[in-house]
Each structure stands twice: as structure tokens, then as C-alpha cells.
Amino acid sequence: MTEKTKKHRVLVGKPGLDGHDRGAKFIAHALRDAGFEVVYTGIRRSPDEIAAAAIQEDVDAIGLSSLSGAHMRLFPAVVEALDKAGAPEIPVLGGGVIPDEDIVALKAAGIAEIFTPGTPVDKIISAFQDACEKKPAG
Amino acid sequence: MKTSRLLEGLKARDPRAIGRAISLVENGDESAEAILSALDENFVSEAVIIGITGPPGAGKSTLTNSIISELRQSGKRIGIIAIDPSSPISGGAILGDRIRMMQHATDHDVVMRSMATRGRLGGLCATAGAAVRIMASSGCSFIIIETVGVGQSEMDIIRLADITLLVLAPGLGDDIQAMKAGLLEVADILVVNKADCKGADILAMDLEAVTRKGSSTPTQVSMTVATESKGIAELLDRIDKLDSEHRDTGERKTRRRAAHEQEVLDWCLEMLRPKLQAEITKRELPLLGDPRLKAKKILEEQ
Numbered sequence: 001m002t003e004k005t006k007k008h009r010v011l012v013g014k015p016g017l018d019g020h021d022r023g024a025k026f027i028a029h030a031l032r033d034a035g036f037e038v039v040y041t042g043i044r045r046s047p048d049e050i051a052a053a054a055i056q057e058d059v060d061a062i063g064l065s066s067l068s069g070a071h072m073r074l075f076p077a078v079v080e081a082l083d084k085a086g087a088p089e090i091p092v093l094g095g096g097v098i099p100d101e102d103i104v105a106l107k108a109a110g111i112a113e114i115f116t117p118g119t120p121v122d123k124i125i126s127a128f129q130d131a132c133e134k135k136p137a138g
Numbered sequence: 139m140k141t142s143r144l145l146e147g148l149k150a151r152d153p154r155a156i157g158r159a160i161s162l163v164e165n166g167d168e169s170a171e172a173i174l175s176a177l178d179e180n181f182v183s184e185a186v187i188i189g190i191t192g193p194p195g196a197g198k199s200t201l202t203n204s205i206i207s208e209l210r211q212s213g214k215r216i217g218i219i220a221i222d223p224s225s226p227i228s229g230g231a232i233l234g235d236r237i238r239m240m241q242h243a244t245d246h247d248v249v250m251r252s253m254a255t256r257g258r259l260g261g262l263c264a265t266a267g268a269a270v271r272i273m274a275s276s277g278c279s280f281i282i283i284e285t286v287g288v289g290q291s292e293m294d295i296i297r298l299a300d301i302t303l304l305v306l307a308p309g310l311g312d313d314i315q316a317m318k319a320g321l322l323e324v325a326d327i328l329v330v331n332k333a334d335c336k337g338a339d340i341l342a343m344d345l346e347a348v349t350r351k352g353s354s355t356p357t358q359v360s361m362t363v364a365t366e367s368k369g370i371a372e373l374l375d376r377i378d379k380l381d382s383e384h385r386d387t388g389e390r391k392t393r394r395r396a397a398h399e400q401e402v403l404d405w406c407l408e409m410l411r412p413k414l415q416a417e418i419t420k421r422e423l424p425l426l427g428d429p430r431l432k433a434k435k436i437l438e439e440q
Binding site: 006029031034037038041042045046049052056057058087 | 153154156157158160161165224225227228229230231232233234236237240243244249250251252254256
């Protein structure tokens with residue numbers, strides 16, 4: 001019909017009550033500069049809100065940020081909310097102050113990638129690219 | 139998702155199907171055609187389409203949010219298309235209009251979609267128009283298109299609307315000067331948001347004066363404080379009245395026809411662009427000679 005204009009669409013948001021959004025905003029900007037369309041949902045979102053927004057926006061991947069220590073509860077809750085809403089194939093990536101021992105558990109709970117402070121931004125961008133390209137059509 | 143399943147999903151108001159259908163159109167996917175041609179035209183013709191435009195920071199998203207809250211009280215199903223610019227350098231975009239509307243995120247009867255301009259010259263109008271149709275046929279009776287009112291493509295999008303609101307706020311000075319040239323003329327209703335802030339009355343008076351010049355009936359200014367939902371019910375009353383007026387006088391039909399023509403033209407250009415691009419590349423045109431003549435020749439030979 002017309003020229004294919006597929007772009008990677010991702011959602012960046014912060015679940016829970018943590019208001020430290022510098023990291024999330026930094027990643028959102030980095031992704032924009034790498035050519036992504038970033039739906040930014042801001043701070044203090046419930047997992048259900050994030051899942052609902054991701055579905056309406058038909059994003060290819062979700063990036064979550066948490067600096068409050070509640071990641072073990074909140075990141076898997078977003079995966080569950082997506083599952084409940086019928087969109088289990090949308091990959092979820094997470095970042096924040098996350099101890100090494102939690103990373104294994106989070107990955108087991110369905111989080112595709114976890115980034116800790118000091119991760120080079122290129123690595124994060126290419127992880128998002130992989131996640132977007134791997135996502136099966138729902 | 140298969141086209142037939144998508145269409146069923148649209149009828150069943152499944153948010154996944156709505157989101158996916160809009161993506162297919164946005165990405166120029168082949169299957170979009172089958173979806174768009176199967177939509178329920180009756181719903182589309184009955185829906186009220188509102189355009190909300192204004193400079194950055196005037197409170198468009200916040201105003202949209204309080205309009206949603208007000209309309210949801212009467213049980214209306216609402217669609218929102220929020221358009222933000224794509225970066226001309228990277229092609230990426232930050233779509234942040236949702237931040238102000240997250241309170242409605244889990245409400246199934248508030249269908250929201252953020253859209254990036256993707257640097258399309260006019261194609262955005264075609265895509266936004268398609269999104270309006272998809273939302274309408276999934277039962278949205280009130281659809282809001284929100285966009286920053288700068289640039290030609292945004293002006294074209296606003297033409298999709300039955301009624302256009304121009305939202306301004308005190309303290310934005312220079313932006314308003316810039317808006318005076320174009321948007322004041324296309325706006326049906328002027329809204330001074332942040333009406334509790336200093337300078338709101340003066341801005342409203344200014345606007346009344348400016349709009350009085352050209353026509354015998356000055357555009358009335360609505361005052362709102364979107365963060366406190368003040369003036370929203372009155373604003374919706376005005377929209378409602380104007381909409382019935384437009385329905386009675388045939389203005390609504392006239393606008394719909396103009397919008398429709400604009401959309402068709404947009405699709406034509408969208409379909410032509412890649413073909414022409416390929417043709418131009420293929421010809422390996424010499425650097426010398428008049429580009430206009432070359433264009434004419436290419437078109438004549440199509």
C-alpha cells in the first residue's frame with residue numbers, strides 16, 4: 001500500500017511509589033536519539049496501568065525503572081499484569097539499583113534484561129533493539 | 139494477529155485489536171487496507187471529533203484529561219489521539235501526553251493512542267484519520283485529536299476535527315504572537331487555560347479583540363483551570379451547542395467533506411511517494427537542468 005514505515009515503539013515508565021525519574025528520562029532520551037518512539041508514562045504507575053498503556057500503544061517492549069528497592073515485587077507484577085491482559089509476548093526490561101542476587105530471580109520471573117548503574121547506554125539500546133525485533137506478533 | 143480476528147476484536151472493543159490495527163495503518167502494512175475497508179461507517183459519521191491545539195505548555199493534555207473525566211461521568215466512550223513531533227535527526231520521539239492522562243489508563247472506555255509525526259509531510263493526516271475511524275468503529279462516540287499547533291501537517295490534522303479548540307495560557311507570550319497568524323482563524327473555540335494565573339483576563343481580552351477584527355461575531359473565550367476541572371462542564375456545553383448548530387446548518391457536513399478530500403489526497407501522495415522516489419533514483423538524473431521540468435517529465439511518463 002505505502003512505504004513500510006515500521007518504527008520500534010517502546011514504553012518507559014516507573015512502577016510504584018519511587019519518584020526518582022532521572023534514570024528513566026535519561027533512557028527515554030537515549031532511545032529517542034537512537035530512533036525509537038518512546039511512550040513515556042512517568043512516575044508512580046501501577047503495574048496494571050503500565051500494562052494497559054503498553055497494550056493501547058501497541059509497544060514492542062517495556063522498560064521499567066526502579067530505584068527504591070521494590071523491583072522484586074513491581075517488575076514481576078508488570079509481567080503478570082501483561083499476562084492477565086492478554087499480552088504476555090511484550091518483553092519487559094528493567095533497570096535501577098538492583099543487587100546481583102536479584103537479577104537471577106527477576107530473569108526467572110520473566111524480565112528479559114536487567115541493567116544496573118554503570119551499564120553503557122549502547123548496551124541498553126541494543127538490548128531494546130533485540131527485544132523489539134524478537135517480539136512475536138501477538 | 140489475523141485480519142479477521144482483528145476485525146472481530148475491534149467489534150468486541152478489545153484494546154489489543156484497536157492498538158494493533160492502528161499500528162498496521164501507521165506502519166503502512168498491507169493488511170491495513172482490509173481492516174480500514176471493513177470498519178463501520180455509521181459509527182464514524184456519528185462520532186464527534188474534537189481537535190485540541192495550542193503551544194507547548196498551555197495545558198492541552200491536562201485539559202484533555204479533565205474533559206475525559208467529565209465525559210466519562212455521562213458514560214461516553216472516548217478516543218484520544220495525541221500527536222508529538224518526531225526528531226528530524228534520529229527519527230525517534232518522546233510521546234509524553236499520557237503522563238497527564240494516566241488516571242484513565244485502566245478504563246476500558248478511554249482509548250488512547252500516542253502518535254509521532256514521523257516526519258511525514260502530510261501522511262500524518264491520513265494515519266490520524268484512519269486512527270479516528272478505527273476508534274469510532276470500536277464505539278468511541280467522542281474523539282479528541284491533540285497536537286501542538288505549529289507547522290502545516292498539524293494544521294492539516296486539525297482539519298479532521300468537527301470542532302477545534304485553541305488552548306492558550308497566560309505567560310506564554312511569544313508563542314501566542316506566533317499563533318496569531320494561523321491558528322486563531324481555524325479555531326472554533328478559544329480556551330484560556332490556567333485562568334487562575336496572573337494575566338489570564340488580559341489574555342482573554344486580547345484574544346477577543348484580535349478575533350473581533352475580522353468578523354462581526356468575536357470568538358468567545360472559555361476560561362478553564364484544567365488541573366482543578368474548573369470551567370470544563372461549561373466548555374463541553376459550548377462544544378455540544380456548537381456541534382448541534384453545525385449539524386443544523388450543514389457546516390458539519392461541509393467540514394467532513396473537506397476533511398475527507400484532504401485524507402484522500404494524503405493517501406494519494408503517500409502511495410505515490412515511494413514510486414516517485416524509486417523512479418527518480420532509477421533515472422540517475424544529471425545535476426544540471428531544472429528540477430521542475432524534470433518532475434513534470436517524470437509525472438507525464440507515469
